[in-house]
Amino acid sequence: MEADDGTRGAPTMLQYSGTSLEPLVQAALRVMGDGTRVFAPEAGREVRAFAPCEPGKVPAAGYWATLTNTDISPKGYLLPQTEDVMRWRGGTGNLAIEEPEAGPPAVLLGIRPCDAAAFELLDEVLIGGPFVDQTYRRRRERTVLITMACTKPGPACACDAFGLSPGHRSGDVVVYPSGGRLLVLANSPKGEEILGALQAEGGPGGAVPADPGWAGEVVAAACSTPTPLGERILVQGLLDNPQGIAGALFASKAWDRLAPRCLSCGACTYVCPTCYCFAVNDEPRGQSGRRVRTWDSCQFKDFLTMAGGHNPRPGKLERVRQRFLHKLNYHPQRYGKFLCVGCGRCVLACPVGLHIGEVAEALAAEIAPLPAPVPPAAGAAAGAAGAAGEGSDA
Amino acid sequence: MSVAEAPEERAAAEPESEAWQPKIVAFCCNWCSYAGADLAGTSRLHYPATVRVVRVPCSGRVNPRFVIRAFQRGADGVLVAGCHPGDCHYSTGNYYARRRFLLARRLLEYMGIDPERFWVKWISGSEGPKFAEVIREMSAAISALGPNRKAREEE
Amino acid sequence: MPRVGVFICWCGSNIAGTVDIARVVEAVAEMPQVVHVEDNKYTCSEPGQASIRKAVSDHRLDRVVVAACSPRMHENTFRKTIAAAGLNPYLLEVANLREQCSWVHEDKEAATVKAIDLVRMAVAKVCRHVPLFTSQSPVTKRAVVIGGGIAGIQAALDIADAGHEVVLVERTPSLGGHMAQLDKTFPTLDCSACILTPKMVEVAQHPKITIYAYSEVEKVDGYVGNFTVTIRRKARSVDETRCTGCGVCMTRCPSNVPNEFDVGLGKRKAIYVPFPQAVPNKATIDREHCIYYQRGRCRICERVCEAKAIVFDQPDELIEVQAGAIVAATGYAQFDHSVYGEYGYGQYPDVITGLEFERLVCASGPTEGKIKRPSDGRIPETVVFIKCVGSRDENKGVSYCSRTCCMYTAKHAILTREKIPGSRVYIFYMDVRTAGKGYEEFYRRATEEYGARYVRGRVSRIYPKGGRLVVVGEDTILGRKAVVEADMVVLAAAMVPQPDAGAIARTLGVSYDQDGFLTEAHPKLRPVETNTAGVFLAGACQGPKDIPDTVAQASAAASKAAALLCREALKTEAMIASVDESRCSGCLWCEAVCPYKAITAKTITERVRGKNVSRTVAEVNKSLCHGCGACTVACRDGAMNLLGFTNQQILAEVEAVCL
């Protein structure tokens, strides 16, 4: 994956002084039409997600500078935890089927580059292929992603390890705060529309075309913000020849050591912005009912159990291997990129610290010898010894 | 007052239609309470047509999950009725039921579901009048509360 | 897709008067699984049933709903009907449109709507019905009766007379129990031995009865109809087949042991027959007191025994008996009054219990029937009787009334006055309870004819004074202190359970109440059954009883047992619990809540990922399960289900109501 300089193409670049996002949101609302709802990262909770955000009460850009990314990814706004596929009424002879209505348009404000990039990964899978996931497409078209360049990577962040960066250009509009000013970039036709609307506003403090030189510096600065784990998670080698190394990774002895710890809960997959597995079930009520799609997880024991009772992935080993190889090898084999944006959520969510970095390290060892492991820090005194490093059982 | 209280309040204020009658699911043990209900019938005691009896062998057969499911599907009230303590046809079933539902009802209350929607009563085979009375009281109490909106799934 | 037929009954105008049948028919016809619906004036009538049978074949129905009166009324009728039509009888569901709808509602609209709901529920449930079957388990035609007192004797005789084999187990060397220790019996004053010993002999001679005396039940396995009872025959050190009961050994035995038959008032030898009329009349060596066993020398009995019956190295013997029914007649014990300081902590020799008094007045007793003071053998002139000693006293004794004391105290009063001319008799009492045929009259005789003086009040203190006992009490009727100088005081001590009643209960797998008496299945309706099918109760092991009640209950228990043994096989219930072994975790919480001990652990072996793995699951004994369903709720796994009332069926009904 080529390095990300954040300046591909020649999009509209606006700038305006002050850090209020209100004008931008208003512009987006004008473009998206009435009833559009705005969602933004919430604050003041131990576990944070996106939450409704009243237009008029839109926080200033600086607000996000104080927060790390949400613990729960915004994936649910395009791929809801539960959604109707259809509803039916009546039976033989008088069967009536109704499709669910699409719901109001939405603006995801302050989404991080990694999460916006995650949606681009989902696009390739869900609407890029021969089969188009209609409910996802419908939502996608009615949603605007206003990306906020990341100024405060979380402690588990490693987007740069996966070919992205805190300043990565993704979503429809990308906002880069710089001192007292905002650089606003269009990153899609929808984005262009919105910036058009924003520009039309004009007026004092209104947006004006940005000075390219300055813009370049701002973007470059954002893109070079380091992440805590970016350098420790060594995955790039896995992209070189995914087909070639698949066998070795699959057969790796490391799984025996890594898998037993797993609780087979779906936490990692449910907080992950790129996991898209789902289940479809019917919920009949007498003569009528709904067919619902809900999240599902490859980590669940019965995820693959078939009608006859056979389960191709009966053990933790098979399931853990599936998840990580899907992210790090199977997806690269088909799409040439990782199914991971390094947002670090699975790392924080996993109750037993099964770390993608730990896994990557073990896998890297399968394709290239590693330096000798650092001996572990002794002593309960170090109830934990921070960056003491892996060390191997073998 | 919090938002979640609103629907219940509103319901209490103006039941959506004149006709609205609570729907009560009653789990009655075959040996006492179901017989009591039959006796109410043979004695021609009248009570509101709000109750639908599910016949079970013993109150000890009633899984608290049945109660939640009834609320989930839109019941406005649930009654579990069994033999008086000491009179269980199977000698101990209602004692287990008593423990279970003591906890379950308190847990429901704790979760914000109005406990007045869930009743447990001991009604013997000879207490036809009591059965009728319980249904009358319960219908009145729940009519006052209005339709169950909290635990019920939207249609 | 099930093919349900629905038959809606008018019950004349009983249902049709309040429920708009036509509308119900219309609504039911709409229900997806219903392929046929019809209404009849009287579905239970022969024409009504005929049309069900016809519809079943005409419309190839595989399930039937009858919407009529309460299932408690006609469920069985209609089961037979559809069985006659070739369906499994359990593929029926009854909607109660009469008792629980038309008869209790006036508003026709509401009743009709409810009727439709009730039918919808029944249809939803019946669609989840599956054929159910009863099975058979054989019956071993033999009863084991535990306890050789009057209760056990009566039960054994009745069962044997009904033509079934009986094994009678008695822990002491002889049958007879407490009744054998009594002198006369109220209210007729006929001698206890005279009416008891013939029965003992009858038992001994009955071709169908086997007696194991000096034996105890050690273990009970199996279930109703198929018990295996393990009996320990304790070593008598005497060969029963040889011993003639001549008694020479006893005359020569040098030891001296307090005689428990005389409640310690008399002495016996280490080799002994408890009392002259003992059955079996065989000697027993009490190894604890036998000089040879204690010191290794003596063996006099062996030398004098012409029958050569003495076997010093005789071992205990364990035998297994197959039985279909068990009768527990393990009797009672007497309350130990030494907890009462006011009565002298059992320290005063002349303060005795009613049972001791029985031995004193009994002609075969230690005093040949002369009432003498244990202390100095003097004939008492003044005797004080105190009732409710231990009974009705939650603090030091038991809460219940022992039921016999009022009567036997009256009897003792009469006997004292008869045997000791000029004697004075005082009776301290709380109440006089004489509920029984001829009881009140008997009590009146004691007071009026025999001049027993009843003092209503408790005794606060007894203390010795110059060889006599001063009884200080209160006369609550005259409201003054009552002080009597007595020569002897007789305490009517409470009847309490056998000290090992708990162990007996556990062996039999029955429950016992807070006092320790074995509990009946239902206090009113199943007074001699227990919750363990096939185990019955007789006599004082279930609660204090006098002889008439004991005998009556013994016969009742016997008839229940005989009725059971008469059957070739036991038909099991069809609606019982069943385990989904694939879900069962084997935690067996179900076992804990099962009132019938119907659930046991079972090990199964299955192939998991190419390996044979064994694990424990619950198993339901079809013969014991009564179908209460307690286990289904205790089962978190949802592995336990109740046929006929499955989780699926109940949930289906709930959902049907709420549509």
Added chain:
Amino acid sequence: MKAVAQDLTADLARLEELARSRARELLEAGTVRLVLGHRQAWTGPTAVPHFVTTPEAAGLLVTGPGCAAGIAKYVLDEQDKEGKVAVLARGCDTLGIRRMIVDKRVDPEKVLVIGLPCAGSIDPAKVANAVGADAAAIARVTPRDGRVEVLLHGQKEPVGGPPLDGILRDVCLACDQKVPSGCAEVLGADLAVLAEVSARPPVLDAGDAEAEVTRIESLSPGERYAYWADVFSRCLRCFACRNACPACNCRVCTLESYDPKWLGHPTDMPNQFMFHFIRAMDVAGRCVGCGECERVCPAGLPLMSLNRKLSRDIRLLFGVERPHVPGDVEPLGRFEPEDPEEFM
């Protein structure tokens, strides 16, 4: 206090050594196939479950306040393989194992419980509050001089933290099992300070531990509903609470049963209520109070507020003094004729 603390640090280090050498012994002697313990996480302040199968790997074992994750539940799977499993168990792990033994899910013959006295494990969120940083920004927590030192990511120097009690998990503050009971053996019994610390009564008594329950009970029905509706609306249905819970040990979970379908797939409010009602009721009287359900929840649901409510009611209604200590029969598997009747 100061001296004590230093010794505690020393004792903890010593305990770690004991754990490592005992594990080594057992594996070398072939007494067990596996030793369950903790090892340093790949990153972050906590330690993670460690499956030791070789004497060498025993060297990576750590103990002490960083070890938050419970390890009892693993025995359920691991016992199926050949050989015995040894568990370096804190009090909470011990209760969890006993829970599964009482439920007849774990074969006592297959598990060797080695008790570790425990001074409690840290709650990263509390540490974060104490030093005013983001929970996940903590790299290391070290007891020192009766307080703790906190090292944040990307910083060289640790900052001074509060006393140990101030940053322990609530379940640890309420723990009455700091010295494990019913183990085959207990390590470090001779470590004076640790013994003293772990012998101290719980910092929180039942009342304190249930303060949150009391608070919720004091709300109006509407507020209570709003509170739980908000809580459950965040539930992801990842089932981590169930999978981590030693009392949730059924072979097949009814929550995933299709026939009957106790729990609908939609994550609407009624189904979320059903889910959490079933979970809470099924561990009622069986919950060992280890707090794993709450610790593992990625959405931060206060599940212990449900468990504590039930165990409290069981205590008050049925007089079961310590419902969290597995007995022979669960409180719902027995009854007293005199049980209270509140509304019957």
